[in-house]
Every structure is written in C-alpha cells, then in structure tokens.
Amino acid sequence: DTGVSQDPRHKITKRGQNVTFRCDPISEHNRLYWYRQTLGQGPEFLTYFQNEAQLEKSRLLSDRFSAERPKGSFSTLEIQRTEQGDSAMYLCASSLGSGSYNEQFFGPGTRLTVL
Amino acid sequence: AQKVTQAQTEISVVEKEDVTLDCVYETRDTTYYLFWYKQPPSGELVFLIRRNSFDEQNEISGRYSWNFQKSTSSFNFTITASQVVDSAVYFCALTLNTGNQFYFGTGTSLTVIP
Numbered sequence: 001d002t003g004v005s006q007d008p009r010h011k012i013t014k015r016g017q018n019v020t021f022r023c024d025p026i027s028e029h030n031r032l033y034w035y036r037q038t039l040g041q042g043p044e045f046l047t048y049f050q051n052e053a054q055l056e057k058s059r060l061l062s063d064r065f066s067a068e069r070p071k072g073s074f075s076t077l078e079i080q081r082t083e084q085g086d087s088a089m090y091l092c093a094s095s096l097g098s099g100s101y102n103e104q105f106f107g108p109g110t111r112l113t114v115l
Numbered sequence: 116a117q118k119v120t121q122a123q124t125e126i127s128v129v130e131k132e133d134v135t136l137d138c139v140y141e142t143r144d145t146t147y148y149l150f151w152y153k154q155p156p157s158g159e160l161v162f163l164i165r166r167n168s169f170d171e172q173n174e175i176s177g178r179y180s181w182n183f184q185k186s187t188s189s190f191n192f193t194i195t196a197s198q199v200v201d202s203a204v205y206f207c208a209l210t211l212n213t214g215n216q217f218y219f220g221t222g223t224s225l226t227v228i229p
Contacts, residue, residue: 033216042119042206042219043160056215089158101148101167101210104217106160 002026004107006092012113013082020078021110025094032075033104034067035091036060043091049075050098082114117142119209121220128197129228136192136223138207144168146212149183149190154222155203163205166190197227 005024013019025032030051035043046065047057051072061067064082069075079086089111093104118141128134140149151163164174166183174181178195194201204224208217 035217040124040221042208042221043217044219045216048215058216091160093160099212101165101212103150103162103165105162106152108157108159 004092004094004105006090006107006110008110009108010111010113012115014115015082015084017082018078018080019082019112020076021090021092021112022074022076023092023094023107024074025092026096026105027073029094029096029105030072031095031097031102031104032069033093033095034075034077035093037089037091037109038087046077079112082112084114087112087114117144117209117211117218119207119218119220121205121207121223123223124221125224125226127226127228130199131196133193133195134197134225136194136205136207136225138190138192138220140188140190140207140209142209142211144211144213148210148212150208150210150217151181151190151192152206152208152219153203154206160206163192194225197225199227199229201225202227 007022033048034046037043049069064080067077089109091109092107095102095104120139147168149166152160180193182191204222206222207220
C-alpha cells in the first residue's frame, strides 16, 4: 500500500500522560500536514511541513503539542500532559508541490481517547 | 478570514434519488481553490474534486456533478441516482493561493437508504 499511513490507529491514555503519533506520507510528497477532527466537525489545521521545515502552526497547537519531521520523510506529533479535551481524531495528510492548492492525500487517522 | 459553511448537517435519501449537498464559502482573496472530500465510515478522507476560482465551468464525473457559482460563493455537489455506497460524510474545503492550509466545512452526513 503506497498511501499515507498512521500509527497507532487508536490510542487510549490517562490524563496527564504523554502520547506520540507517527505519520508516514506518500514517499515522494514533500508537504505533510497535521489536522485534528472532533465528532461532527471538519478537520482543523494544526501544522504543516515543507520537507523537514515546519512552516506554519495553528493557534490550536498549544505548547503541549510538538511536531517533527526530522528527515523530511515521516513525522511525529507528540502531546504532552494530555487533557480530556485532546480527545479527537488526528489526521495526517501529504501532498506534492509547493502550493496549498495541491490535492492532499489523507491517512486513516489516529483516534485518541483521554480518560 | 476564511470560512466554509455546510448548512446541511444530515441528509437521508432513498436509493436512486438525486441529492445536492450545499457549500458556501467566504474569502476576500481573488485566487482560491475549492475541494470536495468524502469520508466513508472507515474514516479516510478521499479527494473528489478541485476547482480554482477562475474556472466556473460546471463539472460532471459519472454520477457526480459540481456547480460552482462565484456570484453566490457556492460550490454545490450533486449525486445523481444515489447508491448505498455513497453513504458518507462529505466535506467542502477552501484553500488560498497565498495560504498553506485547508479550511474545512463541518460536513454533511449523507445516508442512502436501500
């Protein structure tokens, strides 16, 4: 399968714990995006990378959130000291090119539940 | 600020009926792109179409058609002769030529009843 993959698919954690999610984009795609989706809502932009550089972060991305894409390939999203409000589906998408107008290919998401 | 509104939260139709999903957008930019994505129960968003702000031609792809009207800031999506497999949540999204993110609507959940 050559699509975007995310791991894990589901994560249940206790409040206050740290969690890390991984996204593997389509191999030649230079842009990688993270979104958060809550029930009944559309995906909300969190951050994006152009190769290894993190070029934009949403105000939704508090200090407890950090994302990396160390070699311009896979990316990780870490949430420290999780809160119940962090429960959501975290989506990763990738695209090829330098503009936001390019089609984004989405992964299946990681569903986080914070107890 | 950019905004996408999908006023229809849920729609149910009987199989073979036609259905139109509405999308209204707001932006002050003159160059922008509009998208429709489908999110089936499996959860993975699937790209359906992209239009740029300078191309108001309607498009048809099989049972799917899209009506883009800049005068009303709308980009509506019609499914003809709906099928059970069309049951999903459909999202309209906007991105700017100068920006780097998608602005998604809240989605319309379509249920096609056999």
